[in-house]
Amino acid sequence: MPSHMLCRKLRDRELGAVELTESMLNRISKQEKDLGCYLTVTGEDALCKAREVQTKLDSGVKLPPLAGIPIALKDNICTKGIRTTCASKMLENFIPPYSAAVAEKLDEEGMVLLGKLNMDEFAMGSSTETSYFKKTKNPWNPEFVPGGSGGGSAAAVSSGEAIMALGSDTGGSVRQPASFCGVVGMKPTYGTVSRRGLIAFASSLDQIGTLTKDVRDCALLMSLIAGHDPLDSTSFPMDHIDYTLYLHNDITGLKVAIPKEFMETGTDEDVKKCIYRAMETFEKLGANCFEISMPITEYFMPAYYIISAAEASSNLARFDGVRYGYRNEMYSGIEEMYKNTRSEGFAPEVKRRIMIGTFVLSSGYYDAYYKKALQVKELIKRQYQEAFQKYDVIMGPVTPSKVFRFGEKINDPIKISMGDIFTSSTNIAGLPGISVPCGFDDNEMPVGMHLIGKHFDEGTLLRTAYTFEQNTEYHLKKPPNGGKA
Amino acid sequence: MIEYEPVIGLEVHAELSTDTKIFCSCSTRFGSQINSNCCPVCLGMPGTLPVLNKKAVEYAVMAGLAMNCTVSEASRFDRKNYFYPDLPKSYQITQYDFPVCTGGHIEISQGDEKKVIRIARVQIEEDAAKLLHDKTGSDTIIDYNRAGVPLIEIVSDPDMASAAEAKSFLESVRAILRYIGVSDCKMENGSLRADVNISVRRKGDKAGTRTEMKNLNSFRAVTRAIRSEFERQVGLIDSGQAVLKETRRWDDTKGISIPMRSKEGANDYRYFPDPDLPEVLVSREWAEEIRRNIPELPNQKMARYMENYKLSEYCANLLTSSVEISEFFEVAAEKSGDPKSACNLITGEMARIMKERKLPEGDIPFGGEKLARLIDLVNLNIISTTAAKKVLEIMFETQSEPEEIVREMGLEIIADTEELSEIISETIKENLQTVDDYRKGKKKALGHLIGKAMARSGGRADPQILGKLLKVEMDKC
Numbered sequence A: 001m002p003s004h005m006l007c008r009k010l011r012d013r014e015l016g017a018v019e020l021t022e023s024m025l026n027r028i029s030k031q032e033k034d035l036g037c038y039l040t041v042t043g044e045d046a047l048c049k050a051r052e053v054q055t056k057l058d059s060g061v062k063l064p065p066l067a068g069i070p071i072a073l074k075d076n077i078c079t080k081g082i083r084t085t086c087a088s089k090m091l092e093n094f095i096p097p098y099s100a101a102v103a104e105k106l107d108e109e110g111m112v113l114l115g116k117l118n119m120d121e122f123a124m125g126s127s128t129e130t131s132y133f134k135k136t137k138n139p140w141n142p143e144f145v146p147g148g149s150g151g152g153s154a155a156a157v158s159s160g161e162a163i164m165a166l167g168s169d170t171g172g173s174v175r176q177p178a179s180f181c182g183v184v185g186m187k188p189t190y191g192t193v194s195r196r197g198l199i200a201f202a203s204s205l206d207q208i209g210t211l212t213k214d215v216r217d218c219a220l221l222m223s224l225i226a227g228h229d230p231l232d233s234t235s236f237p238m239d240h241i242d243y244t245l246y247l248h249n250d251i252t253g254l255k256v257a258i259p260k261e262f263m264e265t266g267t268d269e270d271v272k273k274c275i276y277r278a279m280e281t282f283e284k285l286g287a288n289c290f291e292i293s294m295p296i297t298e299y300f301m302p303a304y305y306i307i308s309a310a311e312a313s314s315n316l317a318r319f320d321g322v323r324y325g326y327r328n329e330m331y332s333g334i335e336e337m338y339k340n341t342r343s344e345g346f347a348p349e350v351k352r353r354i355m356i357g358t359f360v361l362s363s364g365y366y367d368a369y370y371k372k373a374l375q376v377k378e379l380i381k382r383q384y385q386e387a388f389q390k391y392d393v394i395m396g397p398v399t400p401s402k403v404f405r406f407g408e409k410i411n412d413p414i415k416i417s418m419g420d421i422f423t424s425s426t427n428i429a430g431l432p433g434i435s436v437p438c439g440f441d442d443n444e445m446p447v448g449m450h451l452i453g454k455h456f457d458e459g460t461l462l463r464t465a466y467t468f469e470q471n472t473e474y475h476l477k478k479p480p481n482g483g484k485a
Numbered sequence B: 001m002i003e004y005e006p007v008i009g010l011e012v013h014a015e016l017s018t019d020t021k022i023f024c025s026c027s028t029r030f031g032s033q034i035n036s037n038c039c040p041v042c043l044g045m046p047g048t049l050p051v052l053n054k055k056a057v058e059y060a061v062m063a064g065l066a067m068n069c070t071v072s073e074a075s076r077f078d079r080k081n082y083f084y085p086d087l088p089k090s091y092q093i094t095q096y097d098f099p100v101c102t103g104g105h106i107e108i109s110q111g112d113e114k115k116v117i118r119i120a121r122v123q124i125e126e127d128a129a130k131l132l133h134d135k136t137g138s139d140t141i142i143d144y145n146r147a148g149v150p151l152i153e154i155v156s157d158p159d160m161a162s163a164a165e166a167k168s169f170l171e172s173v174r175a176i177l178r179y180i181g182v183s184d185c186k187m188e189n190g191s192l193r194a195d196v197n198i199s200v201r202r203k204g205d206k207a208g209t210r211t212e213m214k215n216l217n218s219f220r221a222v223t224r225a226i227r228s229e230f231e232r233q234v235g236l237i238d239s240g241q242a243v244l245k246e247t248r249r250w251d252d253t254k255g256i257s258i259p260m261r262s263k264e265g266a267n268d269y270r271y272f273p274d275p276d277l278p279e280v281l282v283s284r285e286w287a288e289e290i291r292r293n294i295p296e297l298p299n300q301k302m303a304r305y306m307e308n309y310k311l312s313e314y315c316a317n318l319l320t321s322s323v324e325i326s327e328f329f330e331v332a333a334e335k336s337g338d339p340k341s342a343c344n345l346i347t348g349e350m351a352r353i354m355k356e357r358k359l360p361e362g363d364i365p366f367g368g369e370k371l372a373r374l375i376d377l378v379n380l381n382i383i384s385t386t387a388a389k390k391v392l393e394i395m396f397e398t399q400s401e402p403e404e405i406v407r408e409m410g411l412e413i414i415a416d417t418e419e420l421s422e423i424i425s426e427t428i429k430e431n432l433q434t435v436d437d438y439r440k441g442k443k444k445a446l447g448h449l450i451g452k453a454m455a456r457s458g459g460r461a462d463p464q465i466l467g468k469l470l471k472v473e474m475d476k477c
């Protein structure tokens, strides 16, 4: 049940906050061994918070919209006093003495934190298989990956182990797992949500995003986490927005563009079918769809890989064993301590990106790679800008491939990274994107559609997604066995 | 014999005296308990983000303007990546491609000669932590109090041709920064540090390969290191060896420099724009406002002293060497209306006393108005200049009022004729031979007698009246 319904039940006393949290914790304890969404479950704290909210409800205090709703966070979002690992050996025992800006907000608004969710190590991956701790299964079929890097977040929402979740999206890490698990995932415009307390992967691309059961929940959660944070210098100075005000069931006259390159870049036939059907739905609902061309598409991946790896190589340099995190104790001399610590603390995928990033920034290669990538970034921005002068929304698949099985791609970094191709372009351009369920493939696994909006035009994205959702039933379909994989 | 000359450029690091650090709100206080001024941001904890301290930008712009630089309307922070335990994030936030100020100059003087030294750039950056080694030498303690303290790096062009010029440049930079109040520039606390680039060339030729000298913690070290490195390079060239491009560490106790361990690719800092920080914007209006707040600079002040107080360039230069001294001087000069005497006492007797007492420059234990009152006592003929020196000595000792010291010590001038006549007759009685010499035409003997009489008065006799009375007495018979 989505949170907007639960909220009403909580307010109408049909359901108690403690009862709700208890039922979530029960479900977690029943399903976790099969699903593996969580790295840490904070049951005691959750119940405590739920009791606090219930006391307020009982005394008739007016509470914020999402008070009492259980939520879980991707494990790269810092939580004061609660282990935050980035699913890495490096931070296996790291307990931050501070909370991320979003975690503070959730707490202030009375939301109940259930725990921390599995992910690819340091958010690098597309299947959550690079987690140091465990695999997360796709609730629709345990043979399949939940997507990544926020696989834990998507699987938790999809399987009912959390009502809502937050993830982080550097190249698609919210939207791709949302698509794979059949939930709604939004990456807002860069600067909308504070990055303070989000353990950085690539600072110029990272943005915290939402994973929810439907579009209304997405709007509710966005309204809570969006807003200016003076302690994040890249946060946009904006007033509070109530995104639910955009939820109109009406897209008459909306101009939707579909770049033909998005359908031709090795895009799976099943995925294409779903997208074309969604296009027809849009047309039926009064929108006008146009095929356009974005020739820059072929440069999305190289630009994304170079920029994200470059920034990651610098962001992850602080994990050196000196102050916190893992330290190899068998060393003589500082050089060896660094070497052993970082060799053992990071797994191959992270090391691969650090090495690529170090390479593209090194003198002699900087101009050929990093500088070029920044130039491509400007071109990508410009092509999107040009498209948005004529169209309201750009539509396409979230990823070219459909949901894949465990082990299918883990050893093929090129193939797995192609999964980010469409989503990552919006991170490069700083644009908002949303993944909405739009069908199923021949394995009966969910397929998502990707809608891209203008800067700070989450409103139009939400309205479009909401209208689609109100007139289709994909979001109502549940994973078999109630999500218990 | 081939004549060589050094080509010297300086990189001066000055800690800005903002109350808080550059990217967090921790205090910058020097000498606090180890690791008491730090937070997750300056410790580089995961997920933390920098927020630029506007004051640091203001101070950097002020420094740049005081050194005749152009202020960039938009500058940028970059990351300088390298691993070292004193660097919490394993990168330093600094300015690489687009510093806040560029293209300035300052004037240095070497005796009567003046020289313009160009400033290539002024950049803002964060300081690193401080490594302390325990007595056994096996453990290293990292003190993060200094991590994130704002710094400016002032980079000169290689315009200096001697150790003396380099020292003079550093002194001028220090004077300017202290004048405008953006840094306390205490080399002993590390709030002013300099790296020196040196190469040598035959006079008139192009400069050779340069080396960089680090760890110069005093003016003396700068001078000595330059001389030593110059000789080393000349020695290499003369013996047909090549000068290697390297960074060397100066050991001031041993008086030698040693090459710093060059790690593989150690100089590849992989600079790139820091994605956590937006461009630093300094509007024309803001720059102008900062310019208006710049106090009078040393050379402007010097010109004014020479013009208004009719002081020599030498004196004006001495008086403007520090803000404290110039402020002290101005009070004394204005209150006494006698800038010459104020200047003479400050640069003469007071400088001597301060040196003797090892007082830091400008650290005068009393105010300029006290000196003015002392000058008044001399000018009103209440005490002699000799007595004034005694009073000064005691003022340093006890900080008492000059009048009080004069009274207690009985230093007033004796101008009373009767009292003086008595001294004179006593003096004559004891020096009959000299009196006789005078009367026989040995006019010089008068001076001798005046000296004797003055001594008898304990230096207090009014010299003019004493002289007149003595002459009258001598010429009597």
Ligand SMILES: [Zn+2]
Residues within 6 Å of the ligand: B021, B024, B025, B026, B037, B038, B039, B040, B041, B042, B043, B148
């Ligand atoms: Zn701090």
